[in-house]
Every structure is written in C-alpha cells, then in structure tokens.
Amino acid sequence: MKNQKLKYFAEQNASALLAAVGCIVLWILMGVFSNGIRLISLIDNAYTASFLAIAGIGQMLVVTTGRGAIDLSIPGMITLGAFTSMGICNGSNAMIIPALLVVICEGIVVGFLNSMMVIKLKMPAIIATMAMNYIIITVTMLINKHFNVFSTPSILKALVTYRIGNTVPIIIMIVILLAILFNYLIKSTPYGKGLQAMGQNLAAARLAGVKVVRIEVLTYILAASLAGLAGALISARVTGAYLGMGDSYQMDSIACIVIGGTLMSGGRANTFGTLIGSLFLYLIISCIQLMGANAGIQSVVKGALIVIVLLIGAADRKVRSQKKYQKVVNQAG
Numbered sequence: 250m251k252n253q254k255l256k257y258f259a260e261q262n263a264s265a266l267l268a269a270v271g272c273i274v275l276w277i278l279m280g281v282f283s284n285g286i287r288l289i290s291l292i293d294n295a296y297t298a299s300f301l302a303i304a305g306i307g308q309m310l311v312v313t314t315g316r317g318a319i320d321l322s323i324p325g326m327i328t329l330g331a332f333t334s335m336g337i338c339n340g341s342n343a344m345i346i347p348a349l350l351v352v353i354c355e356g357i358v359v360g361f362l363n364s365m366m367v368i369k370l371k372m373p374a375i376i377a378t379m380a381m382n383y384i385i386i387t388v389t390m391l392i393n394k395h396f397n398v399f400s401t402p403s404i405l406k407a408l409v410t411y412r413i414g415n416t417v418p419i420i421i422m423i424v425i426l427l428a429i430l431f432n433y434l435i436k437s438t439p440y441g442k443g444l445q446a447m448g449q450n451l452a453a454a455r456l457a458g459v460k461v462v463r464i465e466v467l468t469y470i471l472a473a474s475l476a477g478l479a480g481a482l483i484s485a486r487v488t489g490a491y492l493g494m495g496d497s498y499q500m501d502s503i504a505c506i507v508i509g510g511t512l513m514s515g516g517r518a519n520t521f522g523t524l525i526g527s528l529f530l531y532l533i534i535s536c537i538q539l540m541g542a543n544a545g546i547q548s549v550v551k552g553a554l555i556v557i558v559l560l561i562g563a564a565d566r567k568v569r570s571q572k573k574y575q576k577v578v579n580q581a582g
Contacts, residue, residue, distance in 0.1 A: 264510035264558060265522030268529045275532035282539040292417060294535055298527035299424040300486065301501050303479040305509075305523045306431050307472035308502040311374065313435075314468055315448035315515025318367070318374035323476040323502055325385030326359060327495030330480025332389050334405075335490045336396025342404045352481050356474030359385065364469040368462055390492065399489040409486045420482070424524065432520040440464060448515030504551050505530050507558050530554075 259266065272291075280286030304323055311320040330352045337348035359381060366377035411419045435441035443464045447454040454461055476495070484490040507513060508529055509522025530551065537547050 261517075262510055262519065262522065264508065264561075265519055265525050268508050268510075268522070268525045272525065272529050272532055275529070275536055278536055279532065279539060282536065289416070290535075291532075292421075294531045295421055295528050296418045298505075298524075298531045299418070299420045300479055300483050301498060301505055301530070302424050302524050302527040303427065303482070304476050304498050304502045305505040305527055306427065306520060307475035307479075309506045309509075309511045309518050309520065309523050310431075310444070310468045311472045312503075312506060312511055312513060313444055313448045313515055313518040314374075314465055315451060316374070317513075318515065319503060320363070320378045320469070320472050320476075321375060321499060322359060322363060322378040322381040322385060322473065324495035324497075324499045325382040325389070326356065326473050326476035327480035327483065327498055328490070328492065329355060329385050329389045330477030331484035331490035331494055332393060332396060332398055332480075333477075334481035335398040335401065335484050336392070338400075338402045338405065339397050340400030340402055342402045345402050345405055349478065349481060352477040353474050356477040357470050359477075360468075360470030360473035361466060363473065364466040367469070368465055386492075393492065398484070398491075401485050401488045405481075405485040406488070409482050428520045428524050435518050435520060440467065444468060445516055445518065448512075448517070450516075500548070500551055501527075501530060504555050507555050513559060 276291050276294075277286055279290055283290070304327060308320055308323060311318050333352050333355060334348045337351055338344045363374075363378050363381055366372045366381070367374050370377070408423075409418075409420050413419055413422070435444065443454065443459040443461070446457065446459050447461045447464060451461060476498075479498075480490075480495060483494065487494075505526035506519075506523050507526070509524070509526030510519035511517065511522065533550060533554070534547055537550060
C-alpha cells in the first residue's frame with residue numbers, strides 16, 4: 250500500500266520532482282561559475298522567484314479550467330496593480346490597506362469581464378484575455394499622469410525586504426503560506442475538485458452537478474486579483490511603478506507552471522510545483538547571466554524549456570494511457 254502511494258505521488262509530481270533536482274544542480278553550477286556554493290545565493294533566487302510564484306498560482310488556476318485556457322491579461326494586471334497601489338499610497342502607510350483593497354476590486358472587475366467573454370461570448374480564453382490586457386495597459390497609461398508612483402510606504406517596503414534572522418526574506422514565507430492555502434483550496438474544497446473535474450471533461454462535470462460557470466468566474470477573478478497583488482509587491486520591491494513592468498511575467502507565469510507539473514490541457518494543478526518551477530526558472534536565468542549570455546538567449550532557453558517539458562509530459566501521458574488500456578484488455582481477457 251505504501252509503495253503504491255509513493256508510486257502515485259511520483260507519477261503525479263514527476264515534473265516538480267525533476268525541477269527540484271534541477272534546482273539543486275543549477276545551484277551547484279552557480280557556485281562553480283561564481284564564488285563557491287552558498288546557501289544565500291539559493292535564498293536570493295527564491296526571493297526573486299516569490300513574486301513570479303504569486304502570479305504563477307493565478308495562471309495555474311486558469312490553465313486548470315482546460316480547453317487551452319491561458320490568462321494573457323496577467324502582465325497588464327501586474328502593471329495596473331503596481332500603479333494603483335503606489336498612486337493611492339503615495340508613500341503613506343495609512344493608505345496601504347485601502348490601496349490593496351482597490352487592487353483586489355480591480356482584479357474582481359477584470360476577472361469577471363474575462364470570464365464573461367469566455368463563458369457568454371464563447372471567446373477562446375487566450376483571445377479574450379489578450380484583448381483585456383490591451384485595455385488594461387491603455388487604462389494604466391491614462392491614469393499614469395495623475396499618480397506619484399515612486400514613493401513607497403515604509404511598511405510595504407519592509408514587507409518585501411525584511412529578512413528573518415537577516416537571512417530568509419519574509420516574502421518567501423508569505424508565498425509558501427499562500428501556496429499551502431491554494432493547495433488546500435484545490436485538493437480539499439468543492440471549488441478545487443470542481444475546477445479539476447471541469448478541466449478534465451467539461452460536459453461530464455456539468456452532468457455530475459459541478460457549478461462550472463460559478464467556478465470559472467471565480468477562477469478568473471482569483472487569477473486577476475493575484476496578479477494585481479503581485480504587481481503591488483513588485484512595485485514596493487523596485488520602489489516604483491513603470492509601464493511594461495509586468496511584460497516579462499507573461500511567458501514566465503506559463504513557464505513556471507509547466508515546469509512545475511500543471512497540465513496545459515487542464516484538469517490537474519500543482520501548487521507547490523509552481524513554486525519549484527518559479528525557482529528553477531530564476532536559477533536558469535542566474536546561470537545564464539553568470540555565463541555572460543544576453544536577454545535574447547534567456548528567452549530562447551525559457552521557450553525551449555516549455556517545449557521540452559510539454560513533450561515529456563505528452564510522452565508520459567501516452568505511456569500511461571497505453572498501460573491503462575493494456576490493463577483493461579488483460580482484465581477483459
């Protein structure tokens with residue numbers, strides 16, 4: 250029984266486990282190319298990856314709905330969240346909570362509109378969210394003129410820079426707690442079970458009584474809200490907001506969930522795999538930078554990683570499908 254559980258765990262988390270091993274290998278390689286193997290270098294990369302992981306969890310939820318869904322409005326929401334939070338706060342600690350509430354409200358509106366375009370207008374998610382991303386960017390450009398976005402509240406700054414024992418950034422602990430929360434949400438609640446069911450087979454989920462519309466609306470709202478909050482935290486980290494600051498997260502938010510074991514076809518999410526995938530991605534970037542490669546090479550490597558992981562996943566699913574078919578044939582015989 251224990252061996253069967255371990256085998257099942259390994260099958261369900263194969264990509265995440267490989268990525269974890271890859272993180273260790275890359276960390277060692279970083280030590281070879283720099284000043285030795287140091288724990289602080291791993292922690293620093295985990296710190297940078299934490300901000301991506303927040304947006305990645307949102308992307309993971311949308312992808313899990315199935316039918317090739319991807320949220321391309323995440324970069325725009327990150328930028329809008331950054332401008333809104335910095336503009337409303339204007340350096341004041343008293344305005345942090347109101348600012349974050351406004352960012353969440355923006356996420357609710359954007360997520361709701363995204364879901365309505367997908368559900369009611371029957372638009373492919375990738376097209377609907379791409380259109381929304383352009384709208385968000387335009388809105389951000391319009392409000393940009395009326396905000397002071399380079400004055401960061403001290404409490405918000407401390408939240409993203411404070412280190413426990415001068416070693417572990419508190420933001421890493423917050424993101425781990427966030428991952429625990431969403432892992433519970435996906436594995437142990439009607440919402441999470443319904444989300445995975447509709448990602449595996451939408452028609453069957455409907456027949457089973459899953460409230461697919463409600464789940465899909467909530468999923469897009471959660472994704473947009475998480476992206477907005479990620480933008481607020483990123484702006485506090487870099488002490489300001491600027492146009493296009495979320496652009497790099499479009500590809501990265503997809504790459505980290507693919508590496509972490511979330512199925513791009515939908516129906517299976519891996520929250521902790523998303524954290525590992527985010528770390529793996531930034532360790533790759535750090536290694537490339539240490540070797541003196543330019544930004545273009547980084548993009549090529551990210552794209553290649555996505556393709557390789559998808560190919561491995563497709564091959565693995567094919568093998569498992571054949572094994573199941575053979576098992577059914579043997580039982581019938």
